[in-house]
Structures are given as C-alpha cells and as structure tokens.
Amino acid sequence: MQNLLNLHEIEEAATKVISKKAWAYYYSAADDQISKSFNNTIYRSIFFRPRVFVDCSICNMETSLLGHNVKLPIFVSPAAMARLGHPSGEAGIAEACDRMGVAQIISNSASLSPEQIVAKASPGQVFGWQLYVQRDLKMSEAMLERVNSLDPIKFIVLTVDAPVPGKREDDERVNNIGRMAGGGGSVATQLFAGTDPSISWDKTLRWLSEHTKKPIVVKGLQTHEDVVVAGSYAPLVRGVVLSNHGGRSLDTAPPAVHTLLEVRRYCPEMFERIDIWVDGGIRRGTNAIKALCLGAKAVGIGRPVLWGLGAGGVKGVERTLQILGNEMATCMRLLGVKSVQDLGPQYVNTRIVEQQ
Numbered sequence: 001m002q003n004l005l006n007l008h009e010i011e012e013a014a015t016k017v018i019s020k021k022a023w024a025y026y027y028s029a030a031d032d033q034i035s036k037s038f039n040n041t042i043y044r045s046i047f048f049r050p051r052v053f054v055d056c057s058i059c060n061m062e063t064s065l066l067g068h069n070v071k072l073p074i075f076v077s078p079a080a081m082a083r084l085g086h087p088s089g090e091a092g093i094a095e096a097c098d099r100m101g102v103a104q105i106i107s108n109s110a111s112l113s114p115e116q117i118v119a120k121a122s123p124g125q126v127f128g129w130q131l132y133v134q135r136d137l138k139m140s141e142a143m144l145e146r147v148n149s150l151d152p153i154k155f156i157v158l159t160v161d162a163p164v165p166g167k168r169e170d171d172e173r174v175n176n177i178g179r180m181a182g183g184g185g186s187v188a189t190q191l192f193a194g195t196d197p198s199i200s201w202d203k204t205l206r207w208l209s210e211h212t213k214k215p216i217v218v219k220g221l222q223t224h225e226d227v228v229v230a231g232s233y234a235p236l237v238r239g240v241v242l243s244n245h246g247g248r249s250l251d252t253a254p255p256a257v258h259t260l261l262e263v264r265r266y267c268p269e270m271f272e273r274i275d276i277w278v279d280g281g282i283r284r285g286t287n288a289i290k291a292l293c294l295g296a297k298a299v300g301i302g303r304p305v306l307w308g309l310g311a312g313g314v315k316g317v318e319r320t321l322q323i324l325g326n327e328m329a330t331c332m333r334l335l336g337v338k339s340v341q342d343l344g345p346q347y348v349n350t351r352i353v354e355q356q
C-alpha cells in the first residue's frame with residue numbers, strides 16, 4: 001500500500017481488483033456526471049493565498065464534531081454496500097478509522113449491521129448513523145431503536161437529497177443486464193425500493209425527534225435557503241452536510257463549494273448556529289483545506305474510502321486516510337497556518353469561482 005502515493009493511484013489499484021458490479025455501483029453518478037465531475041474540478045479554480053515566513057513546526061489538525069474529538073477534520077461519508085468491494089466491509093473501514101482517529105458515518109444501507117460495525121469500537125471512536133426514511137416507518141423506527149442503544153454512534157444523519165435515486169447509467173448498464181426479465185434492477189434501484197419519497201422538513205423532523213435523542217445532522221443541502229431552514233430547526237438540528245450526493249442524485253446540482261459561498265454571502269450567521277460540513281470530490285489535501293477555509297467544519301470522503309477498501313482492505317483505507325491527512329498537513333504548513341481552527345477565507349482566492 002505504501003507505494004500508492006495519492007488517491008488517484010488508490011482508485012486505479014481498486015479498479016483492477018474489484019468486481020465489475022462493485023465498480024459500476026461505486027463509480028456511477030447521475031446522467032452525464034456533470035455534478036460529479038465539477039465536485040472535483042471546482043477546487044482547481046480556487047487559489048490559495050499563502051502567508052510565508054511563518055513558523056510551521058507545529059501543525060494541529062484536531063477538531064471536534066458535535067463535541068466529540070477527532071484527529072482530523074475529515075469523516076467517512078455514508079456509502080452503501082462496502083462488502084461489494086471487500087469482505088471486511090464497513091467493519092474494515094471502522095478499524096482503519098479507529099487507527100487514524102477519523103469519524104465514520106454508517107450508511108442506512110450498509111452491508112453489515114450497525115452492531116457488527118461498532119463491535120470493536122475503541123473508547124472515544126466517533127460514529128454517525130445515516131437514515132433513509134422507509135415507507136414502512138416501523139422499519140426505520142426499529143433501526144433507530146437499535147442505533148439509539150449503541151453508544152459509539154454519536155449522531156444521526158438524515159439524508160434528504162435522494163427521495164428517489166438519480167439515473168445512474170453505469171450501475172444500470174452493468175448491474176441490470178440479465179435481470180431485466182425477472183425484475184431486479186441496478187444496485188441503486190434495489191436499495192431505494194423501500195425509501196419514502198414523501199419526506200419533508202416538518203413532518204419528518206418531528207417524527208425523527210420522537211424516535212431518537214441523538215443529535216441530528218441533515219445531509220444533502222444545496223442552497224443557502226435550505227441551510228436557513230435547517231438552522232431554524234436548531235438545536236434539534238445540530239448540523240448540515242452540504243452535498244450533492246457525489247453527483248449521484250440530481251445531475252448539475254451544485255458542488256458544495258457553491259453552496260458554501262452562498263452561505264458566506266447570504267447567511268454567514270449560520271456558521272455559528274449549526275455545524276456546516278461538506279462532501280463531494282475531495283481527492284487531495286488541498287481540496288479539503290480549501291473547504292475548511294471557506295467555513296466547513298469538516299469534509300466528508302465517499303468513493304476514495306471504498307477504493308481504498310477495495311484495493312487493500314483495512315490497510316487500504318488506512319493508507320487513503322493517511323495520504324489525505326499528510327497532504328492536508330503539508331498544505332497547512334505551506335499556507336502558514338498552525339491549526340485548523342485558524343483557517344479562514346483570507347487564505348483563499350475564489351474570484352474565478354464567483355465569476356462562473
């Protein structure tokens with residue numbers, strides 16, 4: 001694993017060894033994959049404003065997520081079906097996160113049970129559990145009851161940007177073939193079969209608050225207007241993830257950077273009211289640091305963790321997180337910032353993005 005130097009090489013290595021089915025499900029994004037592609041390329045149009053001649057012997061990346069300490073301001077975004085890529089699945093991801101001090105959000109559609117995933121959690125290890133509200137509410141209530149009793153799970157992440165799945169053609173092309181006659185469908189179609197398309201702010205948040213006392217984070221916000229709505233539910237809602245679902249839901253939905261910039265311009269008070277996290281397209285330490293400079297408290301990574309798992313199991317995920325952490329540290333040192341708490345908009349030039 002040590003000879004893999006960056007997240008692109010980890011993706012390449014995984015692509016060679018995982019099944020075509022896993023590749024198609026992980027890689028896929030909606031329609032023409034424009035959001036997926038912009039998620040990543042947008043960071044190329046943001047330039048740093050490094051301050052030089054600053055003592056960078058110390059670099060502190062520790063932070064807290066809703067009051068829980070983590071070693072790095074990154075988290076593993078919820079992603080379904082990790083065992084498609086490696087038999088250790090989400091439990092393998094948990095082991096690597098433990099070694100690296102990184103938080104992990106377990107998907108509603110994980111391939112292992114939450115009990116199995118947190119079984120070996122060390123004290124202080126931080127997990128979230130992500131919920132897709134099911135049409136059969138009793139199913140979601142039963143899951144919440146189980147999750148409520150698991151101490152390592154510190155918060156609930158309610159995903160709201162995929163009441164139905166986007167049109168993911170790689171997944172359909174590879175995974176639907178041969179099943180057409182007997183029903184079935186792409187991996188996504190099957191996973192989303194039971195989800196409730198009628199979720200909405202008031203109804204769903206009220207229901208959720210009746211079934212958990214854990215803090216709630218709403219994932220999938222894409223406009224500043226919705227961030228303000230989420231903020232109006234604080235402190236019931238403690239945080240949001242600005243995300244377009246890795247480009248897998250609505251194609252040409254904005255990358256999180258656009259939404260972050262909107263929040264900065266129209267409702268900056270929201271950064272104080274709720275935790276604002278982002279995900280999508282983070283492939284380099286510099287990407288993560290740019291998002292943090294623009295006000296994100298933490299950044300999520302989705303596919304790179306699955307590629308790491310596919311390429312080398314626990315060690316592959318550990319290597320992925322290690323590369324990203326090291327790149328972030330180098331970036332901060334060259335930027336002249338000693339602690340993630342000191343990152344701010346004065347360290348980035350967003351002129352090109354704002355003109356787009």
Ligand code: FNR
Nearest residue numbers: 026077078079080107159245246280281301302303
């Ligand atoms: C996801 N994502 C996702 N989100 C969610 O809330 N629940 C889920 O079960 C899943 N499942 C899932 C599976 C796979 C294979 C992928 C790639 C993504 C979206 C995920 O949490 C995150 O928003 C994106 O993956 C972030 O983008 P990157 O890092 O993959 O570019």
